[in-house]
Amino acid sequence: MAVEDQAGERREWTVSGMDCGSCAIKVRGAVERLPGVSQVNIATMTERLSLTLDPIQTPPEKVEAAVKSLGYGIAPRGTVKERKPFVLPSGAAGAPQAGSSDIEANPFDERVRDLPEDREDDPAEREQPWWRRSKGQLVIVTGLLLAGAWGFELLTSAEVGRWAFILATLIGLAPVARRAFAAARMGQPFTIEMLMTIAAAGALVIDAAEEAALVVFLFAVGEVLEGVAANRARASIRALSDLVPKTALLEVNGTTRQVAAASLQVGQVVLVRPGDRIPADGEILEGTSGVDESPVTGESVPNTKGPGEPVFAGSINAEATLRLRVTRAAEDNTIARIIRLVEEAESARAPTERFIDRFSRVYMPAVVGVALLVVLVPPLAFGQDWGTWIYRGLALLLIGCPCALVISVPASIASALSSGARRGLLMKGGAVIEATAKISRVAYDKTGTLTVGRPxxxxxxxxxxxxxxxxxxxxxxxxxxxxxxxxxxxxxxxxxxxxxxxxxxxxxxxxxxxxxxxxxxxxxxxxxxxxxxxxxxxxxxxxxxxxxxxxxxxxxxxxxxxxxxxxxxxxxDEPRADAREGIRQLKDLGVTSVMLTGDNARTAAAIAGSLGMEHRAELMPDDKVAEVRAMAEAGGVMMVGDGINDAPALATASVGVAMGSGTDVALETADAALLRNRVTDVAAQIRLARAAMGNIRQNVAIALGLKGVFLVTTVLGFTGLWIAILADTGATVLVTLNALRLLAFNPEREA
Known part of the structure; x- marks a missing residue:
């Protein structure tokens, strides 16, 4: 049954072609204006649009038409089914019953994408090289037109060449102008497409046809580069879904047959041969083997597992044949849940990102106003040449586009989330990353967190x-x-x-x-x-x-x-082997560690002393909450725990972190999770968050710095239209590529 809301039902779509933050803003603005639409969430990196819709006021087809009119592809993921909270598996406990397949399908499963053939969201086209895609073909066409215009100018006369440049500009500008006016009809006049249309048309009016054609070509190149860079980030997330094999050996009445892994149901028995990937979350019925869980958790050392022990989909059976009982359906397995976490976390925007979005809404009209002043004031007030200042005003429009600034934060956040997920470090959104970067104290539960939990x-x-x-x-x-x-x-x-x-x-x-x-x-x-x-x-x-x-x-x-x-x-209960090292790493990061436990003071003092950390003992659950609140007064505090009695403290802390083997209650309450149960991963998570925030600061500096320089040089007449568009698209590509560096960042390595 659909999730009912005061305004209707929750629905989701896949929207392709959104390669920057400005794209997301346009899509959001287009659908928010429709009656019966509320709670709009857009994730650029995962190409997801979700909203609450009253189909009586606005049918889904009208939402799709609004998005398509902006030049983006859209395909429904269907009505969002009632979801279970995001929790990581703790063994086979809490596994869904057979037939309970209410979680949404894998977001990158091509079966759910019924997309129009002329859009870049066609899965077949998505796998094509750039020159076979529609945006790539526009680059080729505009490039050939530009080269042809130069050829006409060289072989004939300047006048014939001028008409060739005008023709090249009009042909290349047509799809851009169509998107610009579609956005304007939806109440969004200040878009990069509209600025491009005005600049190119204005250049034709002042007889700068050659530069107009060059600007249109460079704009098309920039869009392709943005798409290539964004797709690299998306590929790292899609790679997670590829970890699960497409087929499985299903055992029925003593015989095996090959079936689609996505069709496996809870309770069925599958056979996994040595070297095969495990097709579903399950419990071992027969066999003992080393299981390489590094694709899921990042843990490089295989774990020896036997009957009764849980295994994750996507893990590799390294040694002997295993018989497994499926405990989770395909759409509910560990990989699907991690993908869903990364996808949904992008909607939990960081405060910095929300500020930049608000800033850009004011910034765009301000840029247009400044450009208008540049065009009008010098000729009217000082008798300057109209052509010169119209030209500079048009260049200023292109320089002022905030694409790079808007994409600077979400690109870094998406890369950090993906990088962490591959290493078993899960964080539920940009707000969690930003809060983690500010942590000055970490509070640990003792049993099962600092200790192995097997007394x-x-x-x-x-x-x-x-x-x-x-x-x-x-x-x-x-x-x-x-x-x-x-x-x-x-x-x-x-x-x-x-x-x-x-x-x-x-x-x-x-x-x-x-x-x-x-x-x-x-x-x-x-x-x-x-x-x-x-x-x-x-x-x-x-x-x-x-x-x-x-x-x-x-x-x-x-x-x-x-x-x-x-x-x-x-x-x-012995401390974990890496507990002392984890506390040392936090100390090197300038973070204080405190153990909070309900155990007696003498036992707590002995364990805390051996680990080199502070401690608070004989605490009831509400005492832990009070301690966390007291620590929070001195700065950001992270709480790490795994038990039911840790849930209130996890919810109270600036950032609550659940150990991956913890209870479902702790994992549901927490803001982040450590799949590998390593104490050292707490320090790794803080390093990753700090690296992400550093990357965001670099991106903002690149975006604003380049624009600041070229704004000045444009007004002074040192740079023209083609440099302006090159600076804008160049800044967008630079910040996206800089964000992609986080995919290779290793948070386990100490600086």
Whole structure:
């Protein structure tokens, strides 16, 4: 069912030919004016138009006609289905049921593109070299016309040559003028096409036909270069969809047959041979093999995986044959979700980008006004030559176009998002990148974030019961819990051959422990502070022994009944191998690290001390939120966590980052995710964000600097029309190519 809104249903289209920010502004302006249209989002790099539409007021065909009139291709992606929140897979948990294929199709799947043949959005044409595309052919035609006009001038006379240049200008200008007037009819008179049309027509009026023809040719060249540069950025995103193989070996009744990978359904079994790419997110049923997940997570070392373990679509089976049960449909697999994240993140615009958009709306009319003054004031006020100042005013129109400035931010953001996605660093938009670049403090959860999240019971200390009874009660209380400490206790009981007692009514006591009805009587597994201070069941000897264990850096829980403590269990969760290195890298970046944990102060101090970081211990979930808020007063703060109790702190921080193996709640709440579960990736994410913001500053400097120089030289008469258009298109291409450098940026490498 479509997503209903007050104004109608949410719809999406693929719009091709949008190679710069000005293109997006024109498309937005055209559709926003239509009745029944609201909440318009446009992503230039991923060529996506989404909006809320009341089809009774404006049918979808009218939206498509408005976009086509501007010279862009458009094809519907259909009605947007009800979506699940963007979360990364944590094993097979939460996998959709069979038939639940409500997520939108792969945005780059050619099956959803039913596009007109005369547009550049035809998938077949998209793969063609530039000279076979419509814009490329316009360059060739205008170039031949220009060369032919020069030939006529050389072989005949200047007068014949002048008419040849006029003809070349009119032929080359016709499609540009058509787009210009279409935009003007939709309330957008100040577009680059309109400025081009006025400049070229004005040049013909003042008898500068040769320059007019040259300007039209250079404008066509510039559009092709912009398209080539933009397509390079898009290709890096499309490459993600190519990671998933097109076919799969489906097993049915003991036999296998080749089917389309996109047709796989949840619950089906597929066979993956050594060297093959895994066709779907799934769970291993049979076989043990090294799985190379670098195409998905960027992790270069293959992971050995066996029965019961999850695997990602696009990963490479390196060693042995595997039988998998599909846990996610094609449109919901990891690759599709990463692509969707990058696509949707482009709509979450950075504050800098929003400012530049507002600035450009004022800037364009201002440039036209200044050009008009340049044309009128010198001849009227000082008796200067009209032809000279009309010429300079026309050049000023071309110089003033803000294409390079408008594309400077989204091009950098799109490249940074794509570069990060290839390395397992996911960020949900430009606003997150900008906030990450300003981070001065990072707060970490302990269990599962700084530590591996697989604690083991190291000590069993009976007090009023023997060890088997102690483990039997503890395992019964923790039965059904997925908390790492609970799993460790259950594993120790199983290893000792102890059967948990019958239990029911288990419930978590946030920040305190777990309670259940065990063998007809209440029992708890809780912190020493809870057992001693609140329940009064832990005596001084028990407190002394718990303290001694905590000083060894262990987590201690008390197993107790209503009137007495049965005993103590000590657990230890080792820090991740790269935790200390990750904290050091942050320190080198000038970022302070703090560990926030609900664990006891002594254990927290031991772990934080070994990692070289600050710590806050014995925190309830709301205490973590308060700590994050306090840190935020001194500057940007990032919170990194993976548990349900981390979600409030993740939402409170300037930037919330979820570890990739974390719970769905944490991943949904977070602004970013680390697929590889590396602590060092936090520093890498900050480096990438800072590099992106540096790239944006460079792009803005290039765009404004070039325009500033040529504005002055044009008014002074040093540069003419063809230099003006060359400066404009050149600046756009330069900032796009500069943004593409981020695709090769390695955030893991320290400066």
């Amino acid at each position: 083991q019971v190291t000590d069993v200390v009976p007090l009023s019961a023997d060890a088997p009874e102690l483990l039997a009660v503890a395992a019964a209380v923790e039965a059904g819990s997925s908390h790492p400490l609970a799993e460790a206790i259950s594993a120790r009981a199983e290893a000792e051959g102890v059967q948990p007692l019958p239990s029911s009514g288990g419930k978590a006591l946030p920040g305190k422990g777990v309670e259940a009805l065990v063998a007809g009587e209440r029992a708890w597994v809780g912190s020493p502070r809870f057992a001693a201070a609140e329940m009064g069941v832990l005596d001084s000897e028990g407190i002394r022994r718990a303290t001694a264990l905590e000083e060894e850096g262990k987590t201690v829980v008390v197993v107790f009944r209503p009137r007495h403590a049965l005993g103590l269990l000590a657990l230890r």
